[in-house]
Amino acid sequence: MNLPPSDPNGVTRRGFFQLTLGWVAGSFAATATVAAAVRFLVPNVLFEPGQRFKAGKPDDYPDGSITFLEDERVYLVRKGNTFRCLSAVCTHLGCTVNRAGKGYHCPCHGSVFNDEGGVESGPAPRALTWYLVALSKDNRLLVDKGQNVSADKYLVI
C-alpha cells in the first residue's frame, strides 16, 4: 500500500513523457475507432428512387384538377394553364396527407393544411412543400423533388 506521494514537483522527465505518450496514443486510438465506426455506418451510395420524374403530358390533367400521383406521393395541381406540384408528405412526421374538402388532412396526428399547403391546425411545423415543375423537351411535365419552390411559383404552358 506504500504508493509514492503524488507531489507535482516529483514528476520526472521520463514519467512526463510516458504519461503524455499514453494520453496521446490512447485518445487517438479511441477517436479513430469511434470516428471510423460511425463513418462506416453512413452510406456513401443510396439505391433509392430518383428525385426527378416525368409526370406525363400537360393535357393529361384537366383544368382545375388536383391529381394524386401515388408512386411519387405528390399532388399535381392544374389551374387554367398553370401547373404546380405539392408534396403529400406531412411535414410533421412523414405520413401521407389525404385530400379533404378544400385542403389536406394527415391521418397520423391530425394536421390540417389548406389548398395552398399552409398549416390550418394541428402539430405540423411547416407548410407542405411545393416542388419545381418544368417542361421537358418532349413536352412532358418534369417534377424535381430535390428543388423546393414557393407556393406562388407556377409552370405556365
Add this chain to the structure above:
Amino acid sequence: MNAPLPKRLWLWLAQTRVGRSVFRVGLPQSNLERSQAMVSSFLLHVQPAKVSRHALRASYTLGLGLISLYLFFILCGTGVLLMFYYVPSTAQAYDVMKDLQFVVSAGLVVRNMHRWAAHLMVLFVMLHMCRVFYTGAYKRPREFNWVIGVGLFLITLGLSFTGYLLPWDQLAFWAITVGTNIAGYAPIVGPKLKYLLLGGNVVGQDALTRFYALHVIVLPAIAGLMISVHLFRVRKDGGLSRPGEADDTSVESIPLAQLPTNKSYGLMELARGTTPQVGKNPDDEVFSWPHLVFRELLLFLLVIAVVLFLAIFWNAPLEEFANPIHPPNPAKAPWYFLGLQELVSYSAFWGGVVVPALLVTMLGVLPYIDRGRAGVGRWFARERTVANTIFTVCLIVAIVLTIIGTMFRGPNWGWVEPWGPPPAITEGH
C-alpha cells in the same frame, strides 16, 4: 427409505460417479451442503448462500424484476427460433410471417410467444420501476443500480421498437416512419441521426437491415450485459432493500484512507459495509437452497405457462403488407408508445424530444437528488409522501395520455368516444 421415488432417484443419481462429477454437491442434506450447493454451482453461484426473509416476501417485490428477466429469457429463446426462418428483406419478410402462421409447425405459437412476451416485458419493466420507486429502493447505496435500471427500461423500449419493423406490415412501416422522423427533430444531430438509423432518406431495405441488426444482436447484447451488472449490483449493494437498513450503524462503510497501513487485508475487510454479513442477524436470514431457488423456479414455470397460454389463445397482430403510399387511418403505435403519440400530436419537438428527454433525465438523476434515507424498504412510506406524490402524478398523466391515445383517438387522430358510433371516413385523394 420413505422418500418419494423422484427424490430417491435423484439421490441415487447424484451419488454415482458421473453424478458427483456433474453436480459436485448432491441433493443438499445439511446446512453446510446447502451453502455448498449455492457456491459450487455455476448456475446458482450468482446468488448468495443465504438471503434475508424480507427479500423473499412476495408482497414486497411482487417478483417484478425476476418476471422481467424471465420474459427476457423467453424472448431470447423464441427470438433465436424465429431467426431460423426470418429473412430481413422487404420482399420476403412479410411472406415469412405468413409462413410462420400457416406452414411452419408451431410457428404461430412461437411468434405469438415472442410478441406477448415483448409486450409483457415492457409492462413488467415499468411495474418493476414503480415498485422500486414506491419502496424507496433506489437510495444509497443503490443509486447507480437505479440508473442502470433506467437504461434497461430504454433498451427494452428500443428492442420493442426495432422488433416491430421486422414483419414489414403496415404498423411496422408507419411506426418506423414516424419514429425516425421524431428522431429527426432532435436538436443539432437530429437529421444526421435519422439518416444513420435509416441508412438513407426513406424507410426501405437499408432501414430493415439496420433495425434487424440492432434487434437481434446489438440491443440484446447490451441488454444482457446490463442485466448482468444490474444483478451483480443487487448483491454487491447488500441484497434487496429492507426496512431499518439505514439505521443499522454496523453497515456503514469504512473509508479506505482510515485503515491502518501497517497490515495486509483480506477481501472481506475491504468489502463495502453493506455486503450481507453472514451470521450478523441469524434469525433474519434463511438458506437460499431451497427457499430462494425453488421460489424462483416456480415463478419461471408460472411465467412460461402464462406466456404459452396467451400465445395459444390469442394471435399476434399482423397488419396488411407495408404500403409506403398510404398509412392506415388512424395509424397507431403499440400501447406503450400511445401516450407519446398523443404528446407528439400536439408538437413533435416538445412531445417527441423535449418531454421524453426531460423525463429520462429526471429519472436518471432522481437518486442523487432525493437523498433522504427514511422509509426505505416499505411500500408507500409516509416519510416519502412528497416523492411518492410527484411520481404518482407523473404516472397518472402517462396513463391518462395512453388511455386517450388508445381509446379516444380515431381517424385523423380526431377525438372519438369509444361508446359512440364508429366514425365514418369520408375523405380520399
